[in-house]
Amino acid sequence: MADKKQLIETVTVLGSLVRNIALKRALHNAESDPHLNFWRLIYGNQMDMAVLEWCKLFGSDDSEKQLVHWKNVTQDEDAFRTSLLAAAEMDATQWAAYWREMKNYRDYTVAHHDPRREGIPTFPVLEPAMKSAIYYFEYVRAELGKLGINQQPSNVGVYVEQFEELCHRAAKAALAATRDIPETVM
Secondary structure, eight states: OOOHHHHHHHHHHHHHHHHHHHHHHHHHHHOSSOSSHHHHHHHHHHHHHHHHHHHHHHSOOOTTTOTTSGGGTOSOHHHHHHHHHHHHTOOHHHHHHHHHHHHHHIIIIISOOOTTOOSOSSOOOOHHHHHHHHHHHHHHHHHHHHTTOOOSOSOHHHHHHHHHHHHHHHHHHHHHHHTTSOOOOO
């Protein structure tokens, strides 16, 4: 079983992941094609951070370098994997393809610049990342509960909805405030 420190570090990364995805979705829903490069950079950074955080939790499972990876936190890998796939609404083949897509995006676009990068025709879809993060958060929250630690929020799905709604309102206001600024730097 993971210790208290490892579980708390995992929650920290999970929190960052779900907030980055929620903010990315809120920005996109507020305005999918902003006219300022300022916003386009922010949108892209949200994608990159979400993929980086997801890869800490679900990418490589090095037991020394990736203590928050699910395989290094869970006691029963098979049971966790089965429930994770159900939560992500994927089978093992779909998960493997998604894992490769996220890992390749991270490896060849975010963490390194590889001019030979292949297999990255589009940005990854973040919905499976969100579903897997919510499942993992609930697992870690239950493990912390066994240690007598009441981890908040008690329902991360509700938290994500509330956070995304707040981000959406803020994004609409911020985008509206910059609507009349002409793009002068190309």
